[in-house]
Amino acid sequence: xxxxxxxxxxxxxxxxxxxxxxxxxxxxxxxxxxxxxxxxxxxxxxxxxxxxxxxxxxxxxxxxxxxxxxxxxxxxxxxxxxxxxxxxxxxxxxxxxxxxxxxxxxxxxxxxxxxxxxxxxxxxxxxxxxxxxxxxxxxxxxxxxxxxxxxxxxxxxxxxxxxxxxxxxxxxxxxxxxxxxxxxxxxxxxxxxxxxxxxxxxxxxxxxxxxxxxxxxxxxxxxxxxxxxxxxx
Amino acid sequence: xxxxxxxxxxxxxxxxxxxxxxxxxxxxxxxxxxxxxxxxxxxxxxxxxxxxxxxxxxxxxxxxxxxxxxxxxxxxxxxxxxxxxxxxxxxxxxxxxxxxxxxxxxxxxxxxxxxxxxxxxxxxxxxxxxxxxxxxxxxxxxxxxxxxxxxxxxxxxxxxxxxxxxxxxxxxxxxxxxxxxxxxxxxxxxxxxxxxxxxxxxxxxxxxxxxxxxxxxxxxxxxxxxxxxxxxx
DNA sequence: CGAACTGTTGAGAGGCTTCAAGCCTAGTGG
DNA sequence: CCACTAGGCTTGAAGCCTCTCAACAGTTCG
Numbered sequence: 001x002x003x004x005x006x007x008x009x010x011x012x013x014x015x016x017x018x019x020x021x022x023x024x025x026x027x028x029x030x031x032x033x034x035x036x037x038x039x040x041x042x043x044x045x046x047x048x049x050x051x052x053x054x055x056x057x058x059x060x061x062x063x064x065x066x067x068x069x070x071x072x073x074x075x076x077x078x079x080x081x082x083x084x085x086x087x088x089x090x091x092x093x094x095x096x097x098x099x100x101x102x103x104x105x106x107x108x109x110x111x112x113x114x115x116x117x118x119x120x121x122x123x124x125x126x127x128x129x130x131x132x133x134x135x136x137x138x139x140x141x142x143x144x145x146x147x148x149x150x151x152x153x154x155x156x157x158x159x160x161x162x163x164x165x166x167x168x169x170x171x172x173x174x175x176x177x178x179x180x181x182x183x184x185x186x187x188x189x190x191x192x193x194x195x196x197x198x199x200x201x202x203x204x205x206x207x208x209x210x211x212x213x214x215x216x217x218x219x220x221x222x223x224x225x226x227x228x229x230x231x232x233x
Numbered sequence: 234x235x236x237x238x239x240x241x242x243x244x245x246x247x248x249x250x251x252x253x254x255x256x257x258x259x260x261x262x263x264x265x266x267x268x269x270x271x272x273x274x275x276x277x278x279x280x281x282x283x284x285x286x287x288x289x290x291x292x293x294x295x296x297x298x299x300x301x302x303x304x305x306x307x308x309x310x311x312x313x314x315x316x317x318x319x320x321x322x323x324x325x326x327x328x329x330x331x332x333x334x335x336x337x338x339x340x341x342x343x344x345x346x347x348x349x350x351x352x353x354x355x356x357x358x359x360x361x362x363x364x365x366x367x368x369x370x371x372x373x374x375x376x377x378x379x380x381x382x383x384x385x386x387x388x389x390x391x392x393x394x395x396x397x398x399x400x401x402x403x404x405x406x407x408x409x410x411x412x413x414x415x416x417x418x419x420x421x422x423x424x425x426x427x428x429x430x431x432x433x434x435x436x437x438x439x440x441x442x443x444x445x446x447x448x449x450x451x452x453x454x455x456x457x458x459x460x461x462x463x464x465x466x
Numbered sequence: 467c468g469a470a471c472t473g474t475t476g477a478g479a480g481g482c483t484t485c486a487a488g489c490c491t492a493g494t495g496g
Numbered sequence: 497c498c499a500c501t502a503g504g505c506t507t508g509a510a511g512c513c514t515c516t517c518a519a520c521a522g523t524t525c526g
């Protein structure tokens with residue numbers, strides 16, 4: 001279900017704002033722009049699928065995607081959500097393994113594809129970029145390790161509280177403290193690693209305890225300190 | 234409880250067998266040997282502790298260590314076990330963060346400390362090494378992601394079966410199929426992310442089901458296919 | 467030998483999952 | 497414009513898995 005609609009406007013495909021590229025010089029940025037291919041993808045589109053070979057990585061300039069693995073009997077485990085400014089697929093690309101996750105659009109998105117050779121060229125010729133890449137990988141590795149400890153030791157309640165706060169940090173809230181990403185209960189469950197019904201029950205508990213307010217998929221934070229304590233972070 | 238006993242013999246501190254250094258030339262290996270500091274550490278020694286700043290990374294030439302994080306109320310979550318030929322501490326070092334894990338010796342070990350500047354020098358001047366580093370990090374990141382899916386979706390029984398097989402792959406078995414690493418029940422539990430009692434009960438179940446044989450801390454594999462099926466891998 | 471640690475077993479409690487049924491909401495087609 | 501349908505959401509009940517607590521046996525080591 002790959003859905004390309006139109007070639008996005010230049011403003012939508014500007015890569016200069018990406019922290020990821022902060023160590024590239026003008027020539028290199030030029031090459032990047034020359035080699036990139038940008039497209040708009042509608043909600044539901046799959047950018048790449050678990051088990052396939054990648055030809056490059058993607059810069060997300062707009063929209064929201066979920067990155068997930070398919071576990072036992074097809075249950076999806078969401079690894080993370082990505083938004084404009086994020087980079088995806090470089091991990092499997094660099095280790096030259098098959099993709100170990102699937103990336104699916106959940107809010108119409110614009111993505112720029114950068115071919116593998118271009119990335120390799122930058123890494124090989126720009127030590128600062130290469131060093132930056134290493135640092136990014138190391139940081140992600142720490143986050144993954146942190147998450148392992150969390151998920152192994154915390155209860156579902158604690159993990160849900162943590163996930164809500166994590167989403168708040170990544171996607172921010174509006175002036176009324178309403179979380180700026182709308183997920184289904186199932187997606188929340190797949191992130192926490194639990195059953196949909198459990199998420200529903202816990203969310204209503206949080207609501208009764210005046211920690212959050214619910215209106216459909218909109219979540220409004222009422223008492224962040226208590227949530228933070230509950231998540232034990 | 235840092236325990237240095239004696240300067241180990243040259244054979245014990247030979248780094249040329251490390252896959253990690255396979256892309257270094259003779260000059261670079263020479264520098265490595267010049268800059269390294271090797272020591273023997275007794276069981277129980279802590280190489281580095283969570284939250285401290287690292288001055289370099291370590292090559293393990295002999296022995297076994299556990300790498301763990303301290304979670305809620307002091308419960309340790311074992312991230313992995315390392316043995317001769319493995320490298321530790323480079324993740325936090327490269328991201329220039331404080332150590333996020335603790336490394337403790339569980340079988341007398343010889344470790345060589347390589348200062349940070351030496352690593353940085355190699356990375357900066359040897360693209361092949363730097364690229365190799367990136368690939369290692371990417372692979373570890375995939376493993377971490379895999380583990381997250383596992384731990385989030387599998388039951389304790391499945392995870393224990395998986396951990397046993399994982400240990401078998403890392404530490405091998407002798408001619409009688411006896412696992413060549415002896416862990417306490419608590420360490421197994423801290424790896425699986427469960428209570429010690431649960432591990433004990435499940436191990437006896439495995440024993441009753443003729444999947445393994447137990448003699449103290451020695452574990453002998455009897456039926457690996459069934460274990461594998463049980464771990465759903 | 468005693469202390470400290472490790473391993474084992476039982477009982478009870480509680481968290482979480484699963485199954486089942488029904489409600490709500492949004493989108494579709496007549 | 498409205499009924500209909502599908503998918504998401506909610507709630508209840510039952511039961512299992514796992515944890516915790518507690519008591520005790522076995523082991524190791526000074």
